[in-house]
Amino acid sequence: MINLKELVEVLEVEDTVGNLDIDITGIAYDSRKIRPGELFVAITGFEVDGHDFINGAIANGAQAVLVEKDIANKDVTTIKVSNTRKALARASAKFYDYPADDLTIIGVTGTNGKTTTTYLIESVLDNLGLKTGLIGTIKNKVGTSIQGASRTTPESLDIQRFFAQMREEGVTHAVMEVSSHALELGRVLEIDFDRQVFTNLSQDHLDFHQSLEDYLNAKLKLFTMNDKPAIINFDDQQADKIKEQARGEIISYGLEDEVDFKARDIKIDVKGVNYQLITKQNKLPVKLKLSGKFNVYNSLAAIATVASLGFDLTEIKEGIEDICGVPGRFQLIDQGQDFGVIVDYAHTPDGMENVLKTANEFTTGRVIVVFGCGGDRDRKKRPIMGRLGVTLADFAIVTSDNPRSEDPMDIIADIMPGINELEKKSGEDYIVIENRGEAINKAVEMANADDIILIIGKGHETYQDLGDKVIDFDDSEVAREALEYRSEE
Numbered sequence: 001m002i003n004l005k006e007l008v009e010v011l012e013v014e015d016t017v018g019n020l021d022i023d024i025t026g027i028a029y030d031s032r033k034i035r036p037g038e039l040f041v042a043i044t045g046f047e048v049d050g051h052d053f054i055n056g057a058i059a060n061g062a063q064a065v066l067v068e069k070d071i072a073n074k075d076v077t078t079i080k081v082s083n084t085r086k087a088l089a090r091a092s093a094k095f096y097d098y099p100a101d102d103l104t105i106i107g108v109t110g111t112n113g114k115t116t117t118t119y120l121i122e123s124v125l126d127n128l129g130l131k132t133g134l135i136g137t138i139k140n141k142v143g144t145s146i147q148g149a150s151r152t153t154p155e156s157l158d159i160q161r162f163f164a165q166m167r168e169e170g171v172t173h174a175v176m177e178v179s180s181h182a183l184e185l186g187r188v189l190e191i192d193f194d195r196q197v198f199t200n201l202s203q204d205h206l207d208f209h210q211s212l213e214d215y216l217n218a219k220l221k222l223f224t225m226n227d228k229p230a231i232i233n234f235d236d237q238q239a240d241k242i243k244e245q246a247r248g249e250i251i252s253y254g255l256e257d258e259v260d261f262k263a264r265d266i267k268i269d270v271k272g273v274n275y276q277l278i279t280k281q282n283k284l285p286v287k288l289k290l291s292g293k294f295n296v297y298n299s300l301a302a303i304a305t306v307a308s309l310g311f312d313l314t315e316i317k318e319g320i321e322d323i324c325g326v327p328g329r330f331q332l333i334d335q336g337q338d339f340g341v342i343v344d345y346a347h348t349p350d351g352m353e354n355v356l357k358t359a360n361e362f363t364t365g366r367v368i369v370v371f372g373c374g375g376d377r378d379r380k381k382r383p384i385m386g387r388l389g390v391t392l393a394d395f396a397i398v399t400s401d402n403p404r405s406e407d408p409m410d411i412i413a414d415i416m417p418g419i420n421e422l423e424k425k426s427g428e429d430y431i432v433i434e435n436r437g438e439a440i441n442k443a444v445e446m447a448n449a450d451d452i453i454l455i456i457g458k459g460h461e462t463y464q465d466l467g468d469k470v471i472d473f474d475d476s477e478v479a480r481e482a483l484e485y486r487s488e489e
């Protein structure tokens with residue numbers, strides 16, 4: 001509960017109507033979630049306009065509204081600001097009494113590797129005996145409770161509520177994924193990140209950002225918010241731009257340059273990676289139970305971040321070696337079959353290239369890839385992923401991945417130019433099976449000894465979004481069933 005007058009003090013108010021000396025019991029940005037006594041924040045959306053739902057919010061008991069447009073309804077206390085998304089972040093932080101100030105907060109951004117890196121950091125901190133929180137694509141861990149995640153970075157109000165719950169439960173360290181959408185839409189305003197981590201930048205989300213440059217500029221925002229240390233992948237092409245913008249100490253990691261945290265003598269197999277970790281003071285062998293060169297980067301980012309907080313490197317190493325995997329990230333499905341099956345969340349050209357190259361490195365048989373592209377998302381990546389599918393795998397099965405409001409065959413039609421330009425033959429190099437379950441079954445049915453099947457794009461997801469309905473669907477479960485069926489034949 002907070003007095004509205006006090007809440008309004010943190011906003012740049014343009015105009016107010018009605019009594020401000022009232023107590024607000026909560027805040028909501030969705031009229032359908034308003035409870036009596038709350039403040040409704042109207043957001044001008046991409047789909048609809050929150051200002052159109054003010055009457056609904058009032059009917060549900062809103063006693064005040066925060067707007068960025070002039071509205072006709074004067075029956076309720078109204079506060080006008082220039083940008084309600086930003087005001088929502090400010091009001092939420094104030095409402096929950098700035099919980100972020102009592103937590104050490106680590107923000108991880110980049111096109112790929114955010115979920116993996118946050119999981120690694122969180123596990124290492126847990127292993128050190130600290131009480132941690134986690135916000136990201138797979139789950140939100142707020143103290144003892146786990147809450148399902150619908151987006152990578154939640155809305156500002158929800159983040160602040162999670163932080164408040166964490167503080168209440170005695171959490172000291174919160175690790176969170178920070179998406180470019182979140183940076184662009186002000187979801188992480190008012191968070192004074194203690195560490196800012198950059199994994200990499202490659203093509204994605206060109207449906208939302210105008211260009212790759214705009215996408216990079218959104219990511220850069222994380223590094224200009226304060227002057228706390230930034231942990232940067234120096235091998236990434238955009239590292240210089242991040243370095244230029246970062247206002248605090250720079251801690252570097254990578255394989256190539258003179259960096260603070262470096263990996264040497266990398267040995268990769270299907271179950272994991274071994275490497276020598278080299279820092280200015282130390283040289284330690286690391287045995288990671290996660291496979292792929294990209295996970296060397298993710299682990300370096302995690303080690304550098306936790307070390308920068310002052311923890312002992314040997315203990316950090318032990319923590320990182322204990323981690324058995326991240327759900328849906330290069331996850332092996334092993335039912336004793338004589339070929340490999342891997343479920344992975346690669347859904348960008350760069351992610352796809354990485355996992356396919358990794359699979360190629362340790363298979364003596366064929367690589368069979370099952371993939372599609374998400375509907376209502378970046379269309380430009382579709383032909384690129386098509387080309388990668390047929391060039392980096394021996395056989396590609398093109399299928400659906402969350403078609404959302406689009407016709408699945410239209411999405412596949414966008415993938416095909418990347419395949420056709422290489423004059424690949426249907427049946428020989430690839431096939432199209434729109435139904436994802438059938439596509440996975442086909443891959444399992446056709447695999448020979450020593451082949452590797454890579455089922456990519458959905459990782460941990462347990463649903464398929466078909467637009468008019470969302471059905472239960474889990475790549476790893478479908479693969480297990482297909483393997484069982486094959487073994488009974």
Ligand SMILES: CC(=O)N[C@H]1[C@@H](OP(=O)(O)OP(=O)(O)OC[C@H]2O[C@@H](n3ccc(=O)[nH]c3=O)[C@H](O)[C@@H]2O)O[C@H](CO)[C@@H](O)[C@@H]1O[C@H](C)C(=O)N[C@@H](C)C(=O)N[C@H](CCC(=O)O)C(=O)O
Pocket residue numbers: 029030031032042043044045046047048049050051053150151152153154155179180181182185208
């Ligand atoms: C493009 C984008 O990020 N959109 C987000 C944005 O939606 P929007 O502004 O278009 O909202 P809208 O649906 O037009 O509605 C406008 C307002 O009216 C409200 N409303 C709506 C209906 C109603 O009856 N009453 C009502 O009050 C809505 O709650 C909203 O506040 O604000 C909404 C409220 O916070 C988000 O739910 C929505 O996320 C949508 C679902 C989404 O799919 N976002 C994805 C693209 C996303 O954010 N992805 C990133 C990146 C992941 C990655 O890195 O790979 C992520 O962080 O997850």
Ligand SMILES: Nc1ncnc2c1ncn2[C@@H]1O[C@H](COP(=O)(O)OP(=O)(O)OP(=O)(O)O)[C@@H](O)[C@H]1O
Pocket residue numbers: 110111112113114115116117137152177199200294295297298328329330344345346347350351352354355459
């Ligand atoms: N450091 C990395 N560099 C390139 N590709 C990576 C890296 N880490 C993971 N990947 C690939 O990208 C996929 C997604 O990884 P992860 O979930 O960790 O990324 P993310 O940034 O959280 O993605 P999202 O934006 O969808 O939340 C993995 O399944 C793997 O195929």
Ligand SMILES: N[C@H](CCC[C@H](N)C(=O)O)C(=O)O
Pocket residue numbers: 152347373374375377401402457458461
């Ligand atoms: N965070 C990403 C996840 C994509 C996962 C893929 N399965 C899809 O649905 O496109 C996005 O929302 O663009």
Ligand SMILES: [Mg+2]
Pocket residue numbers: 114115116136137138152177
């Ligand atoms: Mg993620």
